[in-house]
Amino acid sequence: MTADGLRILLTGATGQVGGTVLGELLDAGHRVICLARGRDGRSAELRVRDTLARIGRDPRLPFEVVEGELVDGGISLTPADRARLVGVDRIVHSAARVAFEVEGHNEPFETNIGGTLAMLELARSLGHVPFTHVSTAYVCGRFVGPVAERFHERPDFHNPYEASKWEAERQVRLAGEAGLPVRIARPSIIVGGAGDGRALHFQGFYLVCRAVSLLCQLADHDPRSGYDLTVDGLDVPGALDAPINLVTADYVAAAVARIGTLGPEVRGIYHLTHPSPPTLGDLTAVLSGYYRLYLPCIETRRPRPRPAPRGEPRIDPARLRRRQRVLARANQSFWRLTAAVKPYFSDTPVFDTTAARALLDPYGIHPAPVDSATLLRVLEYAESVGFGRDLPQV
Numbered sequence: 001m002t003a004d005g006l007r008i009l010l011t012g013a014t015g016q017v018g019g020t021v022l023g024e025l026l027d028a029g030h031r032v033i034c035l036a037r038g039r040d041g042r043s044a045e046l047r048v049r050d051t052l053a054r055i056g057r058d059p060r061l062p063f064e065v066v067e068g069e070l071v072d073g074g075i076s077l078t079p080a081d082r083a084r085l086v087g088v089d090r091i092v093h094s095a096a097r098v099a100f101e102v103e104g105h106n107e108p109f110e111t112n113i114g115g116t117l118a119m120l121e122l123a124r125s126l127g128h129v130p131f132t133h134v135s136t137a138y139v140c141g142r143f144v145g146p147v148a149e150r151f152h153e154r155p156d157f158h159n160p161y162e163a164s165k166w167e168a169e170r171q172v173r174l175a176g177e178a179g180l181p182v183r184i185a186r187p188s189i190i191v192g193g194a195g196d197g198r199a200l201h202f203q204g205f206y207l208v209c210r211a212v213s214l215l216c217q218l219a220d221h222d223p224r225s226g227y228d229l230t231v232d233g234l235d236v237p238g239a240l241d242a243p244i245n246l247v248t249a250d251y252v253a254a255a256v257a258r259i260g261t262l263g264p265e266v267r268g269i270y271h272l273t274h275p276s277p278p279t280l281g282d283l284t285a286v287l288s289g290y291y292r293l294y295l296p297c298i299e300t301r302r303p304r305p306r307p308a309p310r311g312e313p314r315i316d317p318a319r320l321r322r323r324q325r326v327l328a329r330a331n332q333s334f335w336r337l338t339a340a341v342k343p344y345f346s347d348t349p350v351f352d353t354t355a356a357r358a359l360l361d362p363y364g365i366h367p368a369p370v371d372s373a374t375l376l377r378v379l380e381y382a383e384s385v386g387f388g389r390d391l392p393q394v
């Protein structure tokens with residue numbers, strides 16, 4: 001490390017994790033080279049600057065960019081850009097395709113497995129550079145724990161994303177066994193920052209908030225339906241007391257940046273998960289209060305009958321039938337919009353964090369509480385930027 005800090009190659013800097021990690025690394029005085037790609041007429045560099053603006057940092061901060069893409073079997077880099085990577089001290093690999101279904105070009109496997117293999121090869125070719133891989137706590141698949149901070153035998157998976165991330169971890173472990181200094185960070189479900197609710201991307205947890213938001217707007221726009229969300233509500237598939245392992249973006253960024261800069265002697269798997277996460281009941285209470293709607297949790301395996309609304313005036317049968325039809329349609333839409341994340345309401349693992357605590361506590365890096373006030377801030381921020389539609393550009 002020089003007086004200017006470490007030289008760190010970072011992938012995924014236009015994403016939720018990579019963007020916030022970039023901010024942390026720059027704050028700590030490191031020199032960062034982002035491997036990123038241009039899109040929609042915006043160069044890779046401009047897109048990374050947009051990201052800095054979106055996380056509330058100065059977009060003019062100095063960093064380097066190499067324009068490239070992870071593709072199966074390699075990285076699309078010009079020879080000149082590859083030469084610029086000689087001498088990097090660390091690699092933090094955060095890029096991934098977060099897609100719960102198989103898409104064109106064999107995603108998420110191509111980026112998550114092929115891309116990780118290419119990055120591992122790059123780390124070896126640059127002189128066995130210490131390599132930090134951003135994985136997910138949900139490589140445990142359907143196993144509900146306690147989930148240890150070690151490599152899992154292949155579990156049953158909920159979706160191709162988990163399978164691709166598990167295989168990527170396996171490749172990282174093999175590279176580690178062959179001598180590359182590797183460490184793996186496994187965040188759970190990431191929400192916006194603890195202090196300001198800021199987020200860059202609105203997938204995962206946000207799908208539920210977005211679906212509720214959308215259906216509230218539709219219900220408000222169709223008063224003739226007789227469908228009243230404050231009474232009829234939407235059924236959330238899960239148990240009230242199910243823990244939903246949410247962690248804030250600032251915690252994940254600080255933890256990944258710290259792990260990413262540590263020396264080659266640090267080799268392990270670290271759960272960036274919450275020791276006392278909110279429950280589905282906490283989450284639905286915040287959503288109900290914010291959107292003013294009835295949001296009962298129904299256990300997926302033992303659905304409860306909907307309680308009859310109290311004190312409701314008699315309505316004529318034709319109107320009631322119409323209302324029930326609209327209600328069924330709204331619930332179908334809700335379940336369809338949130339199908340990808342539904343399993344995470346019913347399979348709710350408990351994660352061991354002993355290794356992460358031992359590594360990160362001495363640096364004062366702890367998960368921030370994810371309480372009702374935090375969830376409300378996260379929701380307010382998401383709404384304020386139209387769930388990503390109105391994020392600033394430089």
Ligand SMILES: NC(=O)c1ccc[n+]([C@@H]2O[C@H](COP(=O)([O-])OP(=O)(O)OC[C@H]3O[C@@H](n4cnc5c(N)ncnc54)[C@H](OP(=O)(O)O)[C@@H]3O)[C@@H](O)[C@H]2O)c1
Pocket residue numbers: 011012013014015016017018036037039068069070071093094095096097098111115134135136137165186187188189190191200201204
């Ligand atoms: N967000 C979560 O809740 C969460 C939870 C646990 C673990 N993780 C893990 O955290 C890491 C980062 O996820 P994220 O939430 O930051 O995802 P994200 O917001 O969707 O960002 C993904 C990043 O990867 C880049 N990328 C994707 N495919 C690429 C390719 N073929 N070549 C080059 N770059 C590519 C994207 O670039 P473009 O902008 O150009 O597409 C973007 O910068 C992933 O490994 C993910 O598995 C995320």
